[in-house]
Amino acid sequence: MDFKDSTPEAAFRAKCRAWLEANAERKQRVDELYGRGLGQAEMVEASRAWQACKAHAGFGAITWDKALGGLGGTPMQEMIYREEEGQFLVPRNAFAVSLGMVIPALAAHGSDAQRARFVEPALYGRELWCQLLSEPDAGSDLGMVRTRAERCTDGRDGWLLKGQKVWTTYAQFADFGMVLARTDPDKPKFDGLTCFYVDMHAAGVEVRPIRQASGEAEFNEVFLNEVFVPDTQRIGEVCAGWKVTMTALMSERLSIGGVIPPGLWQRGLALMREAPGFDGAPAIEDGRMRERLAELYMNTQGLWLMQARALTALGRGEAPGPELSVAKIVGARTLQDFAYLAFDLKGQQSMVTSELLGDSWSNVEDLWFGAAGMRIAGGTDEIVKNSVGERVLGLPGEPRTDKGIPFRELS
């Protein structure tokens, strides 16, 4: 066991660092943010440009096969790149869904023509994707998707999409979306679903931003009003939509890292040294704070180590252990606790927003809200725990009333 970079890893790290030095600005502080004051649309534009820049240098999709335009690198290399990038000022990444979920699923299940058409523009930041899965009545229970895809009866070889999606991140900026739709309501719920892609500017696609708790609008409602999609826009077989969707969701889980921003316990320590504690001493001298710092370290370091185990397994061509599925829960909770700690340390002043308190505070605000969203997005804490109980520990499943029953008979 050791944590030193191997010779090739060190060489790769040096290469990443040199390229980043030449193409981005190094952060002055760990909590410095790129593009303060930029609107969301501008931030997405900046992310497109940065993605293009990375792709040209070969860092656009490190773990993808060379055949897809990736570097053919290892997950370890991906992590090395991210560690290095974390020290530079770069735009907030708008391509996590596109490159981490949608395109891998399209590459695995789509046609040659689809691969040829879509992989490269996404990789180079020219086309942004969103994922149209959740609906008002199908979130945790995603198998209940009601959006219909009906065969055209007017002689066109294609489908009409009708329904409503919700919580779609970046739909307002996306060029394309991958849609999960019901093609056969007579089959059990998971068996009658099919995946398609839609042009987000096609007739009948209507995007309405939803204002989030924080006041920003990153996610959207998307109405599909009789949107025509030719059969060539189907991804995978008819009624194989669940499989395609699982590939997308699993790719997300495998795209390791990025949960915890760099230097979190160091930031906690710095805050404790700055903040007053009791009787004129700094907060760090208070045992309660020392306890909280210990916890912060244990959680952030624990997550990093868990990731290191997974990378080791992947590096040997083995599957990472199931423990990785709890990383999102621990990660979100750690970030939420960190935000609460920062508020406590700042005292009354933290009633005021970052508009007055500045950049490093806006970072705390992002974590405060972001953590609450992270506990829900991509599988809620409760759903993850159910899955740990059932799939990892082998406990009996919850009573299920929907097995083998045609979708149209379910409530």
Place this chain on the structure above:
Amino acid sequence: MNFDFSDEQKQLREALRRFMSKEVTRSLVRMAIDDAGAGQAAWRALGEMGASTMMLPENCGGHGLGALELCLLAEEAGRVLAPLPWLATLGLSAQALLISADEAAQQLWLPRIAAGEASTFAAPLDGQTGELPCFDGQRLTGCSSLVLDGHTATFAVVLARDAHGGECLVVCDLDASVSRTALPVHDAVLPCSRLDFYGTAATRLSCDAGRVLLGVRERAAVFSAFEQLGAADGALAMAVAYARERRAFGRPIGAYQGIKHKLADVYTLNEMARVHCYYAAWALAADAPELGCAAAAARIAATDALSYAAQENIQTHGGMGYTWDMDCQLFYKHARASAVLLGGRHLWSEALVRSLEQTAGE
């Protein structure tokens, strides 16, 4: 033993609850996000119910409503996240005047509170030291950087530095010589302003400023704890209602233990907070030596309860909980603001343990 509110007090609570659920509701705090004056009509109406006289002596406009009644007002205000200046006025500035025991000042200022005016207390409330305005014996110059309800108050008790560099408390009308800047805050329930004084006429309270500040913080901890308790109950009620209705996998989500146990945990924290709050209310009303312990314990328990209730209310609502339009976010923001207004949790657990040591030592 009788550890409960009296029948009259319970009736008052019912009346306050009805008022809050009809005249205030959580739509008021949404209005207050853009309009700092949104609560004024409701505040007047509440005054007409006698709320503005709570804890005031009869010769200053009081009607015999005391600390317990004010605690009930706080709880009911919290339940609907009422953006009303009751805490700044009754829970802070009136308490400063009361604890100061400066009768002349009380006669002058408290009747204005009884008549329905809003006032505030301009001092760092979180146990930390901040910038203070200077008082030259007659006039106030300088700035109070963070003042609760500074925008609607007509007068203020201000912690200032006197000509000898010591701390003193003064009272002043917030007249044209004061410039008020509303600060950008997350939580519209607790709006804050910066006050800049340009030679504002003020009179000194004859009292020990440090002792009064401590006393005000201690009492405010009790009122604020009741407010947090009410809010925690409000958040739990929202989550329970949603868990009954929202279906996933063919059943209401409340049928799943992941949700059921979570909400039972919220309930448990709320009930623990409730008994600590009640105990603190008793200690305050009885002027008991236990107040130090009881106020701190109420404060800690209620802060924890609201923090958890607010965060799990979002969680129970799933994606809906993360939207601006659902009220979950209002609780989430209020949970943090109310957790830091009087200083973070660690300050209060330190205060609690110091009181325990003192108690044990006697």
